[in-house]
Every structure is written in C-alpha cells, then in structure tokens.
Amino acid sequence: MELKNVTIGKILSDKIEKMPDKNAIEYENVFYTWRELYDISDRLAIEFLKYGIGYKSHVAIWSTNSPDWIVTYLSLARIGAISVLINPNYKENELIQILEYSDVEYVCYGKLAVCNDIVSCLKNKKIGKIKRYIPINMATDLKDDGTFSISLEDMEKLKKAELKVTPQSIASMIFTSGTTSLPKGVMLTHYQLVNISIEATEEMRWTEEDRMCIALPLFHCFGLSVGLLASLYKGFCIYLLSKFRTTCVLKCIDEYKITLLNGVPTMFLALLNNSGRKNYDLISLKSGIIAGCTVFKEDYLKIQKELKLEKLQQSYGQTEASPSITFNNYDDPIAIKSVSVGKVISNVDLKIVSTEDGHELKAYEDGEIIVKGFNVMKGYYRLPEQNSKKITKDGWLYTDDIGHVDDDGNLYITGRKQEIIIRSGENISPKEIEDVIIRYFDVDQVKVFGIQAPFVQEEIVACIIANCGKTIHIDNLKEYLKKYLADYKVPKYIYIFNKFPLNANGKIDVKKLKKEVQLRIG
Known part of the structure; x- marks a missing residue:
C-alpha cells in the first residue's frame, strides 16, 4: 500500500x-x-x-x-x-x-x-x-x-x-x-x-x-x-x-x-x-x-x-x-x-x-x-x-x-509480559484497582489479577488480607469500589486470605494464588 x-x-x-x-x-x-x-x-x-x-x-x-x-x-x-x-x-x-x-x-x-x-x-x-x-x-x-x-x-x-x-x-x-x-x-x-x-x-x-x-x-x-x-x-x-x-x-x-x-x-x-x-x-x-x-x-x-x-x-x-x-x-x-x-x-x-x-x-x-x-x-x-x-x-x-x-510469517499470540487484564476488549490495570482497594479501611494487602472466563475472556479477581483481627464485608467493599471505579473495573470475585503464597524471592506467587482462587470458584 x-x-x-x-x-x-x-x-x-x-x-x-x-x-x-x-x-x-x-x-x-x-x-x-x-x-x-x-x-x-x-x-x-x-x-x-x-x-x-x-x-x-x-x-x-x-x-x-x-x-x-x-x-x-x-x-x-x-x-x-x-x-x-x-x-x-x-x-x-x-x-x-x-x-x-x-x-x-x-x-x-x-x-x-x-x-x-x-x-x-x-x-x-x-x-x-x-x-x-x-x-x-x-x-x-x-x-x-x-x-x-x-x-x-x-x-x-x-x-x-x-x-x-x-x-x-x-x-x-x-x-x-x-x-x-x-x-x-x-x-x-x-x-x-x-x-x-x-x-x-x-x-x-x-x-x-x-x-x-x-x-x-x-x-x-x-x-x-x-x-x-x-x-x-x-x-x-x-x-x-x-x-x-x-x-x-x-x-x-x-x-x-x-x-x-x-x-x-x-x-x-x-x-x-x-x-x-x-x-x-x-x-x-x-x-x-x-x-x-x-x-x-x-x-x-x-x-x-x-x-x-x-x-x-x-x-x-x-x-x-x-x-x-x-x-x-x-x-x-x-x-x-x-x-x-x-x-x-x-x-x-x-x-x-x-x-x-x-x-x-x-x-x-x-x-x-x-x-x-x-x-x-x-x-x-x-x-x-x-x-x-x-x-x-x-x-x-x-x-x-x-x-x-511460522514459516509463512503468520503471527501467533501466546501471552503477554505484563499482568494487564483484558475483559470484553477493555484493557484494565490491576494496579489501578489495587490502589483503590488498599485505601479501604482494614485492608492490609491486596493482589488483583484476571482469570480466564467464558464470553468476557477474563474476570477480575481481588485477593485481600485484612488487618489483624479485622473483618471486611465484601458487599460493603464493592459499594465502595463503585464510587471510584468504572463498573467494568469492579472485581467480580473478591476473596479474603490469611496470607498469600510467596516464591523464593519473597514476592507473591501469583500462579499458586490463581490456583487457590480457582478452587474457591469451583
């Protein structure tokens, strides 16, 4: 052309x-x-x-x-x-x-x-x-x-x-x-x-x-x-x-x-x-x-x-x-x-x-x-x-x-370096959601990622650790998130954890965390 x-x-x-x-x-x-x-x-x-x-x-x-x-x-x-x-x-x-x-x-x-x-x-x-x-x-x-x-x-x-x-x-x-x-x-x-x-x-x-x-x-x-x-x-x-x-x-x-x-x-x-x-x-x-x-x-x-x-x-x-x-x-x-x-x-x-x-x-x-x-x-x-x-x-x-x-020059996409969530064609930054959740009272740690889902490609998951001895009510948290995030950015799944799995260098092991989430979803 x-x-x-x-x-x-x-x-x-x-x-x-x-x-x-x-x-x-x-x-x-x-x-x-x-x-x-x-x-x-x-x-x-x-x-x-x-x-x-x-x-x-x-x-x-x-x-x-x-x-x-x-x-x-x-x-x-x-x-x-x-x-x-x-x-x-x-x-x-x-x-x-x-x-x-x-x-x-x-x-x-x-x-x-x-x-x-x-x-x-x-x-x-x-x-x-x-x-x-x-x-x-x-x-x-x-x-x-x-x-x-x-x-x-x-x-x-x-x-x-x-x-x-x-x-x-x-x-x-x-x-x-x-x-x-x-x-x-x-x-x-x-x-x-x-x-x-x-x-x-x-x-x-x-x-x-x-x-x-x-x-x-x-x-x-x-x-x-x-x-x-x-x-x-x-x-x-x-x-x-x-x-x-x-x-x-x-x-x-x-x-x-x-x-x-x-x-x-x-x-x-x-x-x-x-x-x-x-x-x-x-x-x-x-x-x-x-x-x-x-x-x-x-x-x-x-x-x-x-x-x-x-x-x-x-x-x-x-x-x-x-x-x-x-x-x-x-x-x-x-x-x-x-x-x-x-x-x-x-x-x-x-x-x-x-x-x-x-x-x-x-x-x-x-x-x-x-x-x-x-x-x-x-x-x-x-x-x-x-x-x-x-x-x-x-x-x-x-x-x-x-x-x-391939040998003919056709391209095949197999993954992406970053953790961007793609839901219904929308690119969603996990960190943007994490930045909002962490401001919610009694949240100690949070990790957000996407999991494969039919029709929408990926659903958003938020994994949260509460401050010691505190209780977080999921429905209240979702109402809070709707005030600060577009509806498509609000996680479908929010799970409370006592601790996150960590890898050898002390970072959250996202692969293990995703497996635990899949078990909870069933």
Whole structure:
C-alpha cells in the first residue's frame, strides 16, 4: 500500500467532491449525508474557534457514540485541535485524573445523564487547565434546523485554521492502561490514523457500497480507526449504536442489511448467545474484524460458523500502533484464521526478540513482539521515561506481548509480559484497582489479577488480607469500589486470605494464588 500524506479534514472534503448526497451516518433512524456532515462540522468548527479552541488545543470528547461525537471529532481535526478521547464510563475521580494529566482545556460532553451530573460537580472545582465545558448537540440541532449559513468572515477564519494542520499534526490522544495506575495518553497523528484506516479497507476489500454497524466505542482506537475513519476514507455508510446491546445489533443487521461488523470476541460471542438471534436475518453479513483480545480457536470457529461470516478476519494491534499491526490475509484458510492473527501490514516491520537478551528469534520461537513503521505512536503524553522504555532510538516499539511467527510469517499470540487484564476488549490495570482497594479501611494487602472466563475472556479477581483481627464485608467493599471505579473495573470475585503464597524471592506467587482462587470458584 502506498502511504497517503493527507489529513483527516482532507479525507472529509474529498467526500463532498465525490459523493456529497450519499448517506454517511444512520443513527436512531435518522440519516446524515456527507454534505450535511461537512456543513455541520463547518458550523461547529467555527464555534470552536470563537471559544478560543485552535491548533494544538487539548479538547476532551466525553460522550457515548452519537452523530454529535463524530461531528465534534471531525470539527476538532479540521482546525488542528487535539481530541482527547475519554471513556464515558469514568467516574468523577477517574475523570479528574485524566483531565489533569492530559492538560485538557475544553471538555465537550454528551447527553448521557452521568456526564451532565458529573460536569455539574466539576464546574465548581478548579481542575487543571480547563477553561470551559461545552455540551455537544450540534449535529442533532442543525439537522433539525436545516440551516447552514456562514458569513464570509467566519469561513475565512476556518480556512486559515485548516491551513495550519498537516498530516504530521497530532490528531488524537487515546488512552491505554499499563502497569501504572493512571492510563497513559497515546499521541497519534492524522497521517497514522488515516493510513491505518486505508490499510484496513484494502486488507478487508471494503467498498463504498458496504454498510457497517458500529457498536464499538469510538473513544477506542479500534472503533475510531478501522470503523469511523475507514468509512470516512472509503465512503460507506455507518449505522451507529450508542453502545453494544446484542438485540440492537441483530436488529440493525436485519433492518439495514449490514455487510460489515467489527468487534472484540466477547461481542461476537454475546450475539451467538442471544436467545432471539434466530428471529433476525443476518444473511447480509459479509466480513468483519475480530480483535482487541485473544480469541480461542473454538470460539472463532463457532462464531464463523453460526454467523456465516466467511471473511471474519483476525487482527492484532495496540493503541500505541494506531492500532493495527497484523491482519489475516483475505483468502487465508479457516485453519489459519482460527489460530493466527495474520501477517504484518505493509510499510511496517515486525520481529520476535528474546525477552532475556533481545536477540532476534527464529520461526516458532516465542519472544516479545516488536514493530517499527509509520503506525508507531509519537509517544505517551508527558511520560519521557515510559517512552524510552517503550520505543527504542531507532524506532522499534516493544509491545509487551509474547508470540511467534511460522514459516509463512503468520503471527501467533501466546501471552503477554505484563499482568494487564483484558475483559470484553477493555484493557484494565490491576494496579489501578489495587490502589483503590488498599485505601479501604482494614485492608492490609491486596493482589488483583484476571482469570480466564467464558464470553468476557477474563474476570477480575481481588485477593485481600485484612488487618489483624479485622473483618471486611465484601458487599460493603464493592459499594465502595463503585464510587471510584468504572463498573467494568469492579472485581467480580473478591476473596479474603490469611496470607498469600510467596516464591523464593519473597514476592507473591501469583500462579499458586490463581490456583487457590480457582478452587474457591469451583
């Protein structure tokens, strides 16, 4: 693939020239054409400029999926602002940490009740560099109003702002969890996000006549790059859901004859387990990407067979790589696609290296996966020490994932160096949860990890030692955790121990602890 030196705004303007009246988005039975999307983004971009938002301004988008989210994102991209994409499930404490770390100046928030409630509280506090909170409802309001008139003076200001934006400008800051309790902000450019979206459309052979149901959250790199931006490049219509609900997805596929569906393994498995699935016609489904976390061979085969998704392609990546690193070849046999995440994408190099001394390993030898190419992030925001550990001076990104390649270059993921928990496609830091639990009264020690589970891939377990002579009530602890953690981070299993098993160097023996937990679960 030949890399294109263009911005997100340029890709959008191309749609106006080639297919202005073609539908771009459907949401709750309302369609938006590419022309409407562009015109509304004109108006919103100008409003942003009047607020003082401009090139390199840090602007949070805190909302569930909606046309307003999309118009806000595109408008910010056009004027060169950096969109800071925030999980709408964050509670107040988590949100404040993210806003302060990422130097957010403006917060664009959606209609979700929790957003409005928390914003009301935040407005009464001095938080970092925040200057203004902006409700986003421009897409809905202007669609209803139908007027898009803009003065020549305002249009000139917009054009002037757009000229400052280059393909190498940072487009977005997207968060990923690591071994530290605070998520890290990954800085990605227009060039990286656009070219990953192009790569996906070419690997998957998508066309402008396809129709994609997007239930993946847009604040995740997966939903953004190979969902929204892929449609922006190729021109197919996306049918947007505010969040993933199996019945809504099934209804969408049936009603709109959806051809493309991307998701994490747990999403596809949930569709299979919907008791009403047989009532919907899913024959239109043609292809999709399954990624975000490891899918077991048996699950892949079941999904592929039951949904008749012959071109269900595995892909491997991470936010730090924009996010795509590999794709199954389009015509790979099922025997390969069910166990391998495919070959490295064009314009990117991949190696497997020893975790002990860093030398390159041969085929079938397990080691750490490292990659180098256009997709490698510009770095974590304000974390120079983390950056030096993650990316070498000559550009190699160390993924912390363990795997090997076969003789044909197909990659197989076999584990990961760190203890990150992956639950329903969400990367969850055990330390973040441990940091909250340890503050609960009468907790002496805590260890958090994930255990394999059906449908969600991993469930969160918290093992706790209470202070001597004290009693911890599990239900009370869970209520406490819900105040400080998003619901998906609250452990499903919490067990009290008298002591933890230790290894020879005095550290907790996690393998033994997991075995004890499995015995308790039964």
